[in-house]
Amino acid sequence: MAGNSKRRGAVRKAGSKKGATVGSGGQRRKGLEGRGPTPKAEDRTYHVAHKRKVEAEKKAGGSSGRGGDRARSGRGGSSRGPGRGAATEVVAGRNAVLEALRAGVPVTTLYVASRLEADDRTREILQIVSGRGYNLLEVTKPELDRLTDGAVHQGVAVQVPPYEYADLDDLLDAAERSGAAPLLVALDGVTDPRNLGAVMRSAGAFGGHGVVVPERRAAGVTASAWKTSAGAAARVPVARVTNLARALGELKQAGCFVVGLDGDGPTPIGDVAFATDPLVVVVGSEGKGLSRLVREACDVVASIPITSDVESLNASVAGGIALYEVARLRSQAE
Incomplete structure (x- = not known):
């Protein structure tokens, strides 16, 4: 009613949420603090990945032999000593997986897609895995x-420990054993691991005894290299060296000739005089080619004749052609 002085107005109760806050200070600081990174799926007890992890650990604990030991540790061993990597690799594809198993590469776990269409390779894979007690x-x-x-996994993949790199002496010993x-x-x-894998495959096909790569600014044997090598990574050793030019000097002292590949090389690779002798073929990158120190360490710089319409060859393709020419020259000399 107008003019009613006794009418109560809208008065906010004391202590309500919308009341004035005086001297809040750090009252809300805790609410602004972050909660840290999101835990991995396998670390969340309610997640299906955690249940799979627990089930795999149970199976690993109950298995015996080499497969069980590797599954518990998460890494495999090797007769060549501990590797330099810190994480496992996943090798995918039926050929790559089968070659790895045939070569005795330590395997942590075999992953098989449900409703897999079986063939001779998958049947052999399952037979090897079951016989060695690996996790499936x-x-x-x-x-x-x-x-x-x-x-492209074709429904099959294996988890393997980090690749075990060889020493230069290991490569020369492998050649000596082959006669x-x-x-x-x-x-x-x-730097492309697929080029490394392709070179490993060519080396295995044309009688190569190993591949040498530098530690820095170069591709290593990763899962991609494993896949591209089509299993050759299990048979062709790879040595990783600190300084490639110095390593080439050591190989020269051991009696090897060093041939560098370059598009401007004065000698065609098919005319290299000492192809039948102990030989190291050096392949440079597509962009920069051979580095200065590596070029100086070569006994001769050879080229692969190509038509003028093509500027250059892929590094792995050039390596494969050079290895074929060397193998051809060696077969003619026998």
């Missing part, structure tokens, strides 16, 4: 796609 997990195709980072003159491939500045 059946997963969905999306899960296998995630594990292999989208690689043939050493034939090695050195990669100078090749």
Whole structure:
């Protein structure tokens, strides 16, 4: 009623949320603090990945032999000593997986896609895995796609420990055991692991005894290299050296000739005089080619004749052609 002085107005109760806050200070500081990174899926007890992890650990604990030991530790061993890597690798593809198992590469776990269409390779893979007591997990195709980072896995993948690099002496010893003159491939500045895998495959096909790569600014033997090598990574050793030019000097002292590949090389690779002798073929990167110190360490710089319409060859293609020419010259000399 107008003019009613006794009418009560809208009075906010004391202590309500919307009341004035005086001297809040650090009262809300705790609410602004972060809660840290999101835990991994396998560390969340309610997640299906955690249940799979617990189940795999139970199976690993109950298995015996080499497979069980590797599954518990998460890494495999090797007769050549501890590796330099810190994480496991996933090798995908039926050929790559089968070659790795045939070569006795230590395996932590075999992943098989559900509803896999079996063939001779998958049957042999399952037979080897069951005989050695390795962990076998059946997963969905999306899960296998995630594990292999989208690689073409053909429904099969294995988890293997970090690649065990050899020493230069190991490569020369392998040549001595074969009874043939050493034939090695050195990669100078090749950073694509698929090129490394392709070179390893060519080395295995044309009688190469190993591949030499530098530690820095160069590709290493990763899962991608494993896949591209089509299993040759299990048979062709790779030595990783601190300084490639110095390593070439050591190989020269051991009696090897060093041939560098370059598009402007004065000698065609098919005319190299000492192809039947202990030989190291050096392949440079596509962009920069051979580095200055590596070029100076070569006894001769050879080229692969190509038509003028093509500017250059892929590093792995050039390496494969050079290895074929050396193998051809050696077969003619026998």
